Amino acid sequence: MARSRASKKPSRKRRVPTLLIVSDGRGETAMQVVRAAALQFEGAKYKIVRVPGIRTADQAREVVARAARDRTPVFYTLVADETRRAMRSAAAAHRFPAVDLLGPTFRALHDVLHRERTERPGLLYAAERERFDRMDAIEYTLKHDDGQRPHELSKADVVLVGVSRTAKSTTCFYLAYEGVRAANVPLVPGIDPPAQLLRLPAEHVIGLRINVDRLLVVRESRAANLRLGRDDAYVDKRALSREVLAANRLMDKHGWETIDASYLAIEEIAREVMRMRGLRGAFHH
Numbered sequence: 001m002a003r004s005r006a007s008k009k010p011s012r013k014r015r016v017p018t019l020l021i022v023s024d025g026r027g028e029t030a031m032q033v034v035r036a037a038a039l040q041f042e043g044a045k046y047k048i049v050r051v052p053g054i055r056t057a058d059q060a061r062e063v064v065a066r067a068a069r070d071r072t073p074v075f076y077t078l079v080a081d082e083t084r085r086a087m088r089s090a091a092a093a094h095r096f097p098a099v100d101l102l103g104p105t106f107r108a109l110h111d112v113l114h115r116e117r118t119e120r121p122g123l124l125y126a127a128e129r130e131r132f133d134r135m136d137a138i139e140y141t142l143k144h145d146d147g148q149r150p151h152e153l154s155k156a157d158v159v160l161v162g163v164s165r166t167a168k169s170t171t172c173f174y175l176a177y178e179g180v181r182a183a184n185v186p187l188v189p190g191i192d193p194p195a196q197l198l199r200l201p202a203e204h205v206i207g208l209r210i211n212v213d214r215l216l217v218v219r220e221s222r223a224a225n226l227r228l229g230r231d232d233a234y235v236d237k238r239a240l241s242r243e244v245l246a247a248n249r250l251m252d253k254h255g256w257e258t259i260d261a262s263y264l265a266i267e268e269i270a271r272e273v274m275r276m277r278g279l280r281g282a283f284h285h
Contacts, residue, residue, distance in 0.1 A: 020067050021050045022060075022076040022087070028132065030077040033101055054078065057086035064090035064098060074098040079118075133179035141176035144183035145169050150194035156183040158277050159200060162208035163187055163247045164234075165218045166261050167269060171208070174270040180279055187247040189239075198254065206273055207251035207258040212241050214262040 019038075021030045027050040038046060049072075054060055060076075060083050067074045074091065076098060078084045084103060091098035110116070137157075143149055144156065146169065153159055157180045160168045168184035175182040185197050197205065210218075216237055223235045233239045251258050257276055261269050274280070 016045050016047055018047045018049055018070070018072045020063070020072045020074045021048055022054055022063055022074055022078070023050070023052050024055050024078050024080065024083065025052060026050075026132075027052045027077070030075050030101055034075050054083065055080070057082050059083075060087040061090040063087075064094060064096065067098070068094035068096040075101055077102050130179060134177060137176040137179050137181045138173075140181040141172050141183065145172065147185045147194065150185070150196040153183055153185070153194075153196045153200060155181065156204070157181045157279060158183075158273055159197065159205045160184040160208055160273070161187055161193070161197070161205060161247075161251070161256065162261070163210070163215070163243050165215060165222060166208040166210045167266055168208060170266050171261075171269045171273065174266050175273065178270070178274070178279075180274065182273075187250060189243045189246060193250070202255040203257070203277070205254070205256045206276060207247070207256045208261040208269070209248060209251070209258050210244065210260070211262045212237065212244055215240055215244065 019034060021027045021034065023030055031048065031050065034048065038044065051063055054063060054076075060078070064074065064087060066072075068091075074087075074097070076084075076087055078087060078100075079102065084100060087098055088100065140155070144152060158175070160172060160182065161184065162168050164186055168186070172182035172184050185193060187193065216235065219235050219240070223232060248258075259269060259272050259276075264272075
């Protein structure tokens with residue numbers, strides 16, 4: 001008699017929960033608090049969705065209604081009493097969790113500081129804007145180094161171009177620390193630049209030029225680390241000359257302003273880039 005096999009129920013894949021961050025500003029404060037708390041739940045997976053700029057009671061009630069429908073818990077940082085009350089009462093009406101991250105802190109500070117608070121959203125961002133801008137710029141520059149994500153080049157404050165080893169990446173990271181969203185695209189012999197680069201306004205692109213002798217010294221040092229042979233095209237002086245000439249012609253063709261980076265320090269290149277683009281950073285403060 002054949003043994004009957006027990007039927008197995010198909011396992012249901014658990015849905016990754018969504019956490020809703022609601023703020024009358026950018027939501028950075030709530031994001032940091034929720035992420036810090038979530039670290040205590042090792043291995044847990046979740047998705048965060050931010051809903052910034054909630055300034056009215058009607059907006060707060062609408063957010064809670066949508067969250068309750070989607071079964072998405074809400075964590076909010078709202079400074080206006082009316083909006084916070086609306087959020088709290090709407091959550092109670094829907095019998096759905098909405099966590100007030102600022103309310104208890106406001107009450108404790110009021111009792112200690114003995115003064116009324118303002119209800120102005122965005123004060124933290126205004127006070128720490130330089131840090132937020134720097135974090136945003138560094139994240140952008142990391143994602144757009146060496147020609148990555150060319151479809152997002154239009155979001156850069158400046159795009160640096162040049163042949164390999166003209167300090168494009170290091171200059172971009174210096175600029176990013178100053179709060180400048182900088183991307184860089186290498187000019188490679190025999191390969192057309194990305195179309196997205198060529199569509200940018202000429203003033204958004206700056207070329208880094210270098211003389212052949214200086215480039216040869218820099219590349220020979222790099223080649224030694226990579227254990228490349230001396231006959232490699234990467235360090236062949238005639239090949240370098242053709243490469244530099246082609247890059248310079250491309251810069252001239254598209255009307256890109258250029259900097260001779262042959263003997264400049266990274267800080268000097270970055271300062272000149274910012275001057276040419278009319279950008280301001282920490283060294284202008």
